[in-house]
Amino acid sequence: MIADLIGLALLLLLGLGLGYRPLPTRLGLWLAGLARAPLAPLMALITLSMLLGWLSLYQSEGLKGLSEPPAPRATETLRP
Amino acid sequence: MSEKTANQIWTVLLALVVALSASLLLQAGLFQVTAGMLARLVPSIGTEPAVFTTAFVSCLLALSFVTALAVLLGQTMQEDSDWRWLARAAGLTGLAVLAVSLANRSALNGAAWAQLAVVLAWSLLAFWLSRGAPPLEVRMPTPWIVPTGERSELLWMTQHLLLLALGAGLVAFSLGLSNFLMLMARIHPDKTPDVYLHGFKLGILLALLLTPATRYVRTPLVVGFLVDWLGGLWLPAFAVPLFQFGSVVTATLLTQNPFQTAWKLSAGMCAGRILGRALGFLLVGAEGVALMEPLAEVTLGVLATEPE
Numbered sequence: 503m504i505a506d507l508i509g510l511a512l513l514l515l516l517g518l519g520l521g522y523r524p525l526p527t528r529l530g531l532w533l534a535g536l537a538r539a540p541l542a543p544l545m546a547l548i549t550l551s552m553l554l555g556w557l558s559l560y561q562s563e564g565l566k567g568l569s570e571p572p573a574p575r576a577t578e579t580l581r582p
Numbered sequence: 583m584s585e586k587t588a589n590q591i592w593t594v595l596l597a598l599v600v601a602l603s604a605s606l607l608l609q610a611g612l613f614q615v616t617a618g619m620l621a622r623l624v625p626s627i628g629t630e631p632a633v634f635t636t637a638f639v640s641c642l643l644a645l646s647f648v649t650a651l652a653v654l655l656g657q658t659m660q661e662d663s664d665w666r667w668l669a670r671a672a673g674l675t676g677l678a679v680l681a682v683s684l685a686n687r688s689a690l691n692g693a694a695w696a697q698l699a700v701v702l703a704w705s706l707l708a709f710w711l712s713r714g715a716p717p718l719e720v721r722m723p724t725p726w727i728v729p730t731g732e733r734s735e736l737l738w739m740t741q742h743l744l745l746l747a748l749g750a751g752l753v754a755f756s757l758g759l760s761n762f763l764m765l766m767a768r769i770h771p772d773k774t775p776d777v778y779l780h781g782f783k784l785g786i787l788l789a790l791l792l793t794p795a796t797r798y799v800r801t802p803l804v805v806g807f808l809v810d811w812l813g814g815l816w817l818p819a820f821a822v823p824l825f826q827f828g829s830v831v832t833a834t835l836l837t838q839n840p841f842q843t844a845w846k847l848s849a850g851m852c853a854g855r856i857l858g859r860a861l862g863f864l865l866v867g868a869e870g871v872a873l874m875e876p877l878a879e880v881t882l883g884v885l886a887t888e889p890e
């Protein structure tokens with residue numbers, strides 16, 4: 503993630519230096535438009551439920567739960 | 583931003599949430615169905631027929647799910663987004679999550695109960711938002727008829743990225759879990775989550791090769807995606823990004839205006855990885871990060887290189 507952020511920052515700086523417009527203009531108006539759409543409250547609630555899911559994972563697993571993929575489920579297999 | 587664009591963005595994100603969450607629920611369901619079938623069939627018909635029957639039934643279940651999803655997305659992810667049936671599907675998914683969680687309520691802690699309350703709230707809100715929806719006109723998608731216009735092509739690509747990725751992923755999941763891959767290639771069922779991810783990425787690769795929206799940057803996009811997907815299997819981790827950079831730049835030299843394309847594609851894919859991880863984290867949860875990242879990486883890569 504950190505490497506991605508550094509790489510993206512360098513690419514954006516390069517783009518700005520070359521005169522390209524990498525970021526959308528009037529970002530505030532974009533966000534306001536998204537917030538006004540009828541589905542916005544639904545998506546906000548879904549995000550809130552996921553954040554509580556992460557909190558629940560933190561309560562049960564500690565930091566391990568947030569940084570490692572979930573433990574694989576036990577599965578049925580053929581008899582040897 | 584126009585109301586139409588805002589609706590389209592939320593519709594695509596809601597479709598991703600519904601499809602990926604329902605797929606995770608189905609995986610839990612497939613797990614129960616296949617494990618139960620295998621246990622019952624082995625004593626009566628023998629191991630190999632039991633494995634083949636179980637694999638067939640669970641593949642059929644997976645493909646039926648993807649077909650139903652294709653009908654729903656074909657109806658909603660269009661130029662004029664009508665997300666009301668999608669909201670109903672979201673409501674149903676939320677209630678299913680609630681039911682599965684309550685069935686295992688001994689494992690729930692305080693935050694998990696709070697999460698379930700919010701899940702119930704958003705399920706009800708989804709049904710409320712979809713009130714007055716017209717009857718769903720069931721129309722099978724026709725993959726060979728591509729809509730015209732850049733925006734429609736992009737929506738069409740996102741829809742097919744999702745459908746092909748889930749189709750290939752769930753079929754791989756069924757084959758792994760039903761012991762079919764164990765019988766054929768000695769791939770243990772414990773590896774099923776990894777097999778699912780490989781199937782998912784194979785589906786994305788197919789969509790990259792088949793959808794017209796990728797036509798200007800298909801070669802560099804496919805090369806970059808392949809290195810990202812398989813590079814780690816035969817290169818040390820630190821060398822993968824370097825190799826990816828070199829191979830994308832080399833492949834981009836084949837395109838018109840190579841330097842500008844290389845910069846835009848790299849910036850788009852890089853931003854897509856970050857955005858995909860963040861959206862997977864915030865909208866789908868623990869298993870969403872790995873699923874949303876490649877989808878967002880490809881979509882933003884294509885979006886960034888659209889001709890002006």
